Amino acid sequence: MLQLERIESLLTTRELGRNISYYPFTDSTNDDIWELLEQGLAEEGQVVVTDDQRYGRGRKGRRWFSAPEKALTFSVLLLPDIRISQLGLISLGAGVALVDALKAVDVTAGLKWPNDILTDRHKLGGVLIESRLADEGPIVVVGIGLNVNEEVEDFPKDLRSKVTSVNIERGEPGERELVLAKILGRLEELLSGDLNAVPRLWLERCQHLGEMVNFSHRGETMQGKFTGVDDDGHGLVKTSGQTYVVTAGDLDWLEAQPG
Ligand code: BTN
Numbered sequence: 001m002l003q004l005e006r007i008e009s010l011l012t013t014r015e016l017g018r019n020i021s022y023y024p025f026t027d028s029t030n031d032d033i034w035e036l037l038e039q040g041l042a043e044e045g046q047v048v049v050t051d052d053q054r055y056g057r058g059r060k061g062r063r064w065f066s067a068p069e070k071a072l073t074f075s076v077l078l079l080p081d082i083r084i085s086q087l088g089l090i091s092l093g094a095g096v097a098l099v100d101a102l103k104a105v106d107v108t109a110g111l112k113w114p115n116d117i118l119t120d121r122h123k124l125g126g127v128l129i130e131s132r133l134a135d136e137g138p139i140v141v142v143g144i145g146l147n148v149n150e151e152v153e154d155f156p157k158d159l160r161s162k163v164t165s166v167n168i169e170r171g172e173p174g175e176r177e178l179v180l181a182k183i184l185g186r187l188e189e190l191l192s193g194d195l196n197a198v199p200r201l202w203l204e205r206c207q208h209l210g211e212m213v214n215f216s217h218r219g220e221t222m223q224g225k226f227t228g229v230d231d232d233g234h235g236l237v238k239t240s241g242q243t244y245v246v247t248a249g250d251l252d253w254l255e256a257q258p259g
Contacts, residue, residue: 001069002051003177010181015045016076017184025052025068029075030130030143037139042077049074049180056145059128060250065156070149070165072125072176076184078140080191087131087138088233088247091115092202093190094127094142099205101182105174107166110207113226113235113251117146118207121253122164144183149173199229213237213251217244223254 004022011017019042026032029048036042053073056064066073080090095115102109102117102124109119117125125146132139147155147165155163166174190198203209206226213226215237224239235246 002049006175006177007049007180010178012181012185013045013188016188017047017181018045019043020047020049023048023050025054026050027053027055028057028143029053029073030057030128030141033075033077033141034130037077044077044079046077047074047184053145057128057143058126058145064126064128064145065159066145067147067150067154070147070154070167072144072146072148072179074180075141075143076187078142078191079136080138080140082138082195084131084133084138085232086195087129087140088114089195089198090140090142090191091127091129092229092233093195093198094129094144094187096198096201096205097183097186097190098125098127098144098146100186101179102166104182105166105170105179107169107174109205111202111205112207113229113246114233119164119169121207123147123162124164124166124169142187146179146183148176148179196231199231199233202233203228208251208253212254214254215244215246215251216249217246226251 029050032048050073052068053066056066058064091114095111098117099109109117109124112118115127128143130141149167150165152160208226214221214223224237227236227238237244237246
């Protein structure tokens with residue numbers, strides 16, 4: 001079971017995680033944050049963390065699997081001082097924070113656009129960003145799912161060849177409390193610094209720069225070379241004809257890849 005006092009003792013942040021709600025089980029921590037907000041019970045930096053998320057939501061309407069008491073599953077509320085067009089930078093920044101936090105538990109990971117966390121093309125974690133626009137600016141919920149202490153058998157059969165965990169990568173368990181504190185620390189650092197630096201930091205951790213990828217454009221699957229990200233964090237893919245700006249959806253390596 002997650003130890004709240006341990007998280008608090010490891011936190012280096014000013015705002016993020018200074019209020020943590022722990023639920024032994026829940027449907028989705030992203031939904032929990034929205035609910036707390038609607039009840040007037042959440043302020044910037046509020047975190048909801050659970051040991052057992054039962055109906056986790058992934059990107060593109062997919063389900064997200066979290067192994068009880070083994071995965072790190074949480075959401076954080078942000079009220080960033082940004083334009084709505086810059087939301088992609090939060091998304092990329094969250095990916096950077098995850099990769100950097102994983103170094104604290106000796107795991108080298110990289111990113112697939114926009115924010116899949118991978119080791120050797122196996123998925124270690126993911127980020128679901130949800131936002132609403134209020135009069136004061138965007139309200140953003142960053143939901144993070146990271147595989148930490150799972151063995152291969154802890155995953156459903158259909159996922160086993162596509163995923164990995166901190167435990168699998170380094171041959172021993174990692175401390176979820178430490179990883180959570182490190183992610184929040186790095187995220188706060190990135191958000192309070194120059195957001196314009198995020199695309200460069202993201203690219204330094206990207207696992208498919210210069211590689212051929214599949215991407216979808218107006219409902220059609222196309223192929224091209226991934227050449228980078230623009231200032232707002234959109235993916236750039238060059239085909240023989242032109243460079244496409246990819247604002248939504250997924251990219252995939254041309255060979256069959258984990259989703
Ligand atoms: C992805 O599809 O790669 C993103 C997965 C994000 C899952 C996290 S787990 C915590 C938060 N609550 C949810 O329901 N989803 C996000």
